[in-house]
Each structure stands twice: as C-alpha cells, then as structure tokens.
Amino acid sequence: MKTTFEQRLPKKNKLFIPFIVAGDPHPNITVDLAIMLQEAGASVLELGIPYSDPLADGPVIQKAASRALKNEVTLENSIKLVSIMRKKGLKIPVIIFTYYNPVLQLGEDNFFALVQQNEVDGLLIPDLPFEENESLREKCQQNGVTFISLVAPTSTNRIAKIATNAQGFLYCVSALGVTGVRNSIHDHIYSFLEEAKKYSNVPVAVGFGISNSTQIEALKGYCDGVVIGSALVQKIEELIPKLMDEETKTTALLNFKNYVSSIISPINN
Known part of the structure; x- marks a missing residue:
C-alpha cells in the first residue's frame, strides 16, 4: 500500500522541493506562499517549524524563525496550517521539518495524532542522527508518515546504510555547515551524489x-531533484512589506511565484 507521500508526489523527471518557515511573515501568508510554490512547480513542500536554537540553519532562516516566533507560531499550529493549505487546494506532499525538541515537548503520540488529522505526509528531523532515529522511524511507519533521511559528504562509510533505508527521497547535503545561499558548488558533490544514487531506492535530492x-x-x-530554502526565505523577507499589505499582497505573491519559476527553469527543460 502506497503512503500518502507517494500518492501525492507528482510524476516528474526532476523534483523541486522548496522550504519555507511556517508563520513567516504571518501564518495566513504561509498558506498563500505554499499555493504559489505548487503553481510554480513544487513537487514537495518542506514546512520549517520555527525554533529558537536551529543548529543547522544559517542567518536567513534564523531570522525567519525569529519573525515567526514573534507571531507565537508553534509546532502544533504549524501542523494545523497544513489542513488549511489542503482546503485551499494544496495537493503535493508536505513534510514537517523540525528539530526533535519541539516533538519531544509536544509528545510523540500527540505529534502523530496531529499529523494524521491535518494531512501531513512526511517528517524530517536534522538533529537526530540515523543511528538514533530508529524508534521514530518505526512510529512514522506505524502512522503512515514518510521519514526523510539526511546524508552528508562526511557520512563516508554510513552513506550506504542511510541511503538504503531512505524513504520518500534521500536528502543529500551539498555543503558542510549551516544552510544559506552559496555562489558555487564544491567539486566533491558530484562523486558524493553518484555514491548516494548507487544505494538509494528513492529519488536523490540535493540541498x-x-x-x-x-x-x-x-x-x-x-x-x-533539488531542495531550495534560504534563497526563497530571503525573497520572502524582501517582499514582507508588500505581502502584509492587502492592496499589494496579490502582486507580491505573483512576484514570488515568478522568482521561483526563474530559479527552477532548468528542472522543467
């Protein structure tokens, strides 16, 4: 039986997986941005949960998380945003991208109940190493949730183990350190991706x-496929004054959609 992630995943040659922060600049705008991303060609949506100590996130996403936290956005109400997105027409899979502490505070049983109630398809937890996530992976399987695995160039002898067990897609980290816009790609990424593809039974995406x-x-x-986060979040930050003004919101959303389309044009060609 297919998971909801597999059922909702569009049939495309290449995946475009955008990341945005729930509640930045406002929960209602997050819903609008999700719809724009789907219209621009997104295959999967990564919905980042704002967190006060985001170890893997660079300054752009940290600022977005701070803005969302000022709006009192939590893991619980972020998950509830997904059902609103569904009612507005979002059909692609949605992955909750969160650190483990918010899940622990909410309680794993409560978390999975909310996930099911609000039509969330997947979970990605960057601060929980593969060797420590077996219990959570099992709970995901029991609840029909796809657990997304991260693998980095430094994983070396762990690449085969992580890739073989990957679900949904395998998230390959292109560079060491935190997230952020970078101007160049290191040459080592190509051999790393070839190694990951050798073992993975699911699509390999790089971010x-x-x-x-x-x-x-x-x-x-x-x-x-590719995962794009900081560049999109930075564009959202630039558009905040217009996104928050009812008179200019529609134009700002179209601006965002066109920006996204220009970045991902090679995927569609």
Whole structure:
C-alpha cells in the first residue's frame, strides 16, 4: 500500500522541493506562499517549524524563525496550517521539518495524532542522527508518515546504510555547515551524489546552498531533484512589506511565484 507521500508526489523527471518557515511573515501568508510554490512547480513542500536554537540553519532562516516566533507560531499550529493549505487546494506532499525538541515537548503520540488529522505526509528531523532515529522511524511507519533521511559528504562509510533505508527521497547535503545561499558548488558533490544514487531506492535530492538556475543546471544530471530554502526565505523577507499589505499582497505573491519559476527553469527543460 502506497503512503500518502507517494500518492501525492507528482510524476516528474526532476523534483523541486522548496522550504519555507511556517508563520513567516504571518501564518495566513504561509498558506498563500505554499499555493504559489505548487503553481510554480513544487513537487514537495518542506514546512520549517520555527525554533529558537536551529543548529543547522544559517542567518536567513534564523531570522525567519525569529519573525515567526514573534507571531507565537508553534509546532502544533504549524501542523494545523497544513489542513488549511489542503482546503485551499494544496495537493503535493508536505513534510514537517523540525528539530526533535519541539516533538519531544509536544509528545510523540500527540505529534502523530496531529499529523494524521491535518494531512501531513512526511517528517524530517536534522538533529537526530540515523543511528538514533530508529524508534521514530518505526512510529512514522506505524502512522503512515514518510521519514526523510539526511546524508552528508562526511557520512563516508554510513552513506550506504542511510541511503538504503531512505524513504520518500534521500536528502543529500551539498555543503558542510549551516544552510544559506552559496555562489558555487564544491567539486566533491558530484562523486558524493553518484555514491548516494548507487544505494538509494528513492529519488536523490540535493540541498543546502542551492540558490540559482546555474547551480541547478550543473547538478541536474547527477541528482533527481533539488531542495531550495534560504534563497526563497530571503525573497520572502524582501517582499514582507508588500505581502502584509492587502492592496499589494496579490502582486507580491505573483512576484514570488515568478522568482521561483526563474530559479527552477532548468528542472522543467
């Protein structure tokens, strides 16, 4: 039996997986942005949960998380946003991207109950290493939730183990350090992606620092998709005054959609 992630995943040659922060700049705007991303060609939506100590996130996403936290956005009400997105027409899979502490505070049983009630398809927890996530992976399986695994170039002898067990798609980290817009791609990424693809039974997507069409063009022959986060969150920050004004919101959302379409053009060609 297929998971909801598999059922909702569009049939495309290459995946575009955008990341945005729930509640930035406002929960209602998050819903609008999700719809714009789907219209721009998103295959999967990563919905980041604002957190006060985001170890894997660079300054752009940290600022977005701070803005969302000022709106009193929590893991619980972020998950509830997904059902609103569904009612507005969002059909693609949604992955909750969160650190483990908010899940622990909410309680795993409460978390999975909310996930099921609000039509969430997947979970990604960057601060829980593969060797420590077996229990959570089992709970995901029991609840029909796809658990997304991260693998980095430094994983070396762990790549095969992580890739073999990957579900949904395998998230390959292109660069060491935190998230953020980067101007270049290190040469080592190509052999790393080839190694990951050798063992993975699911699409291999690359993220961390992917921010423009030139990078995507260079990578598309080596992977099955790209994850783009900081570049989109930075664009949202630029558009906040217009997004928050009812008179200019529609134009700002179209501006965002066109920006996204320009970045991912190599995926569609």
